[in-house]
Amino acid sequence: MVVATQVNPIRMEKNREVEIPVIDLSANRSKVAKLIVKACEEYGFFLVINHGVAHHIINEMEDESFEFFDKPLPEKERVGSANPFGYGSKNIGLSGDTGELEYLLLQTNQNSVANTSKFSCAVSSYVESVRELACEILELIAKGLGVPHSFFSHLVRHFDSDSLLRLNHYPPVTHCFHRGTIGFGEHSDPQILTLLRSNGVPGLQISLRNGLWYPVSPDPHAFCVNIGDILQAMTNERFVSVRHRVMANSSPNRSRLSMVFFGAPPPEAIITCPPQLLERNKPLYRAFTWAEYKLHTYAHRLGETRLDHFKIT
Numbered sequence: 001m002v003v004a005t006q007v008n009p010i011r012m013e014k015n016r017e018v019e020i021p022v023i024d025l026s027a028n029r030s031k032v033a034k035l036i037v038k039a040c041e042e043y044g045f046f047l048v049i050n051h052g053v054a055h056h057i058i059n060e061m062e063d064e065s066f067e068f069f070d071k072p073l074p075e076k077e078r079v080g081s082a083n084p085f086g087y088g089s090k091n092i093g094l095s096g097d098t099g100e101l102e103y104l105l106l107q108t109n110q111n112s113v114a115n116t117s118k119f120s121c122a123v124s125s126y127v128e129s130v131r132e133l134a135c136e137i138l139e140l141i142a143k144g145l146g147v148p149h150s151f152f153s154h155l156v157r158h159f160d161s162d163s164l165l166r167l168n169h170y171p172p173v174t175h176c177f178h179r180g181t182i183g184f185g186e187h188s189d190p191q192i193l194t195l196l197r198s199n200g201v202p203g204l205q206i207s208l209r210n211g212l213w214y215p216v217s218p219d220p221h222a223f224c225v226n227i228g229d230i231l232q233a234m235t236n237e238r239f240v241s242v243r244h245r246v247m248a249n250s251s252p253n254r255s256r257l258s259m260v261f262f263g264a265p266p267p268e269a270i271i272t273c274p275p276q277l278l279e280r281n282k283p284l285y286r287a288f289t290w291a292e293y294k295l296h297t298y299a300h301r302l303g304e305t306r307l308d309h310f311k312i313t
């Protein structure tokens with residue numbers, strides 16, 4: 001006998017004064033699509049649970065990441081220093097930004113099949129599963145917005161998709177720590193959609209339209225989803241890429257680890273808004289390629305509002 005269980009697809013997570021939507025992806029697709037679109041319009045940020053990424057894939061990626069960051073510095077530096085890909089410590093990007101973290105930034109289309117190390121196997125499985133989740137969310141967004149099913153997702157599924165994986169390690173900052181020390185400075189993500197999974201150590205904060213910062217409670221069973229600049233442009237600002245930051249880790253003895261997938265288009269993809277989203281509104285951005293946007297991004301500081309450069313004035 002099959003017993004139908006009532007699934008409530010949304011609960012609200014109380015974070016100080018703001019309730020961040022937590023969306024259950026196992027619930028009815030049409031309902032979920034509407035809830036996701038609402039969350040994207042109101043916050044540009046939400047959490048997903050029952051996301052279908054296998055626990056063992058997440059756990060293996062987490063174990064391999066800790067194993068990597070536990071290595072002596074010269075060994076970590078052997079992978080190549082972040083330029084922008086590779087291992088980085090304290091320096092973020094190429095324009096002088098700094099933070100209280102070390103990280104590994106990886107291109108997802110460069111993970112050679114020939115490399116069969118435990119680490120690269122964990123990366124391949126993780127990236128494959130999380131890319132699938134990102135595409136499923138983008139297809140739900142397309143459904144909720146009434147645009148063709150694969151309008152956004154085909155860019156991230158594309159063979160030449162420029163998606164990235166970033167592993168961020170925030171060791172406890174105990175000496176000279178004061179409230180307000182930054183782990184990773186304020187910014188929006190340039191890509192289409194970001195999926196972030198962290199261990200149980202807090203630090204992530206989002207900035208909402210009122211300009212205040214709200215902490216996001218860490219939930220190792222959920223993925224944080226945030227809208228990137230490209231989706232802001234492709235929705236003609238119906239969605240806004242959420243600004244976020246990470247406070248330095250003040251826990252006495254636990255590191256924060258975040259594993260962040262940035263779903264991006266192929267370099268030559270042309271970024272425009274679909275006609276269904278324009279109706280009587282004028283397009284706010286000129287058409288541009290992801291390659292153009294990336295070049296502009298990397299020439300600027302972390303906290304800059306890079307999309308302004310592509311606005312039609």
Ligand SMILES: C=C1C[C@]23C[C@@]1(O)CC[C@H]2[C@@]12CC[C@H](O)[C@@](C)(C(=O)O1)[C@H]2[C@@H]3C(=O)O
Nearest residue numbers: 084092093094097189297298299300301302
């Ligand atoms: C200072 C910078 C680091 C960054 C490239 C940039 O010039 C501006 C955007 C930064 C950012 C933020 C989101 C991601 O973590 C990231 C990988 C990205 O695509 O844009 C980083 C870049 C980086 O660390 O290389």
Ligand SMILES: O=C(O)CCC(=O)C(=O)O
Nearest residue numbers: 166168184204246258260
């Ligand atoms: O580490 C985190 O929690 C967020 C990091 C982040 O925003 C990024 O890597 O772009």
Ligand SMILES: [Fe+2]
Nearest residue numbers: 187188189244
């Ligand atoms: Fe980010």
